[in-house]
Amino acid sequence: AQSVTQLGSHVSVSEGALVLLRCNYSSSVPPYLFWYVQYPNQGLQLLLKYTSAATLVKGINGFEAEFKKSETSFHLTKPSAHMSDAAEYFCAVSLNTGGFKTIFGAGTRLFVKA
Amino acid sequence: DGGITQSPKYLFRKEGQNVTLSCEQNLNHDAMYWYRQDPGQGLRLIYYSQIVNDFQKGDIAEGYSVSREKKESFPLTVTSAQKNPTAFYLCASSTLAGVDNEQFFGPGTRLTVL
Secondary structure (H helix, E strand, O other), X not given: OOEEEEEOOEEEEEOOOOEEEEEEEEOOOOEEEEEEXXXXXXXXXXXXXXXXXXXXXXXXXXXXEEEEOOOOEEEEEEOOXXXXXXXXXXXXXXXXXXXXXXXXXXXXXXXXXX | OOOEEXXXXXXXXXXXXXXXXXXXXXXXXXXXXXXXXXXXXXXXXXXXXXXXXXXXXXXXXXXXEEOOXXXXXXXXXXXXXXXXXXXXXXXXXXXXXXXXXXXXXOOOEEEEEO
């Protein structure tokens, strides 16, 4: 069975500091992995996705994530946090057979301190 | 602009009443989804539909109903049988052609039971 675990429901960083949001997955088949961002009272927006083309994936707003099969991880990073990065971030996994169900993690809320 | 619209943005319901949440997309996507979001629980799938006049239950379908009479529309009815309906509801859509199942989200409807 597939699952997604996001370590840390809340992460706080200072403006300009490294952002690291952790995501581990379990899947019996090679997964498709996603990071979505949600701003308050809005829908989710895709940040980036891993579809087996490259293990290091670059997304919007300076975010990137690295797929590590040996660690079953897909952590999200950004070298320098901006105040505008404050939001909730969701890691998600989908079957590579084009399955119609995507499993979302519980989310990590990112706080950015001035 | 292509996208997904949800209405209303805020909805208040008295106990014992049914309410219907609207979801419309003009992305020409075949698949549509309804999720419920509660704090700290991520997104949970209520119903999904891959084609007009067909839909499947998700993980928490009890107390909800849907219809898919048109490709662009996927309304969700929250019935009086749903014992704890206060939540943020998100509609999403995706193509069936892409194997990675990236989903596009609407802005959400916040339902409060009075």
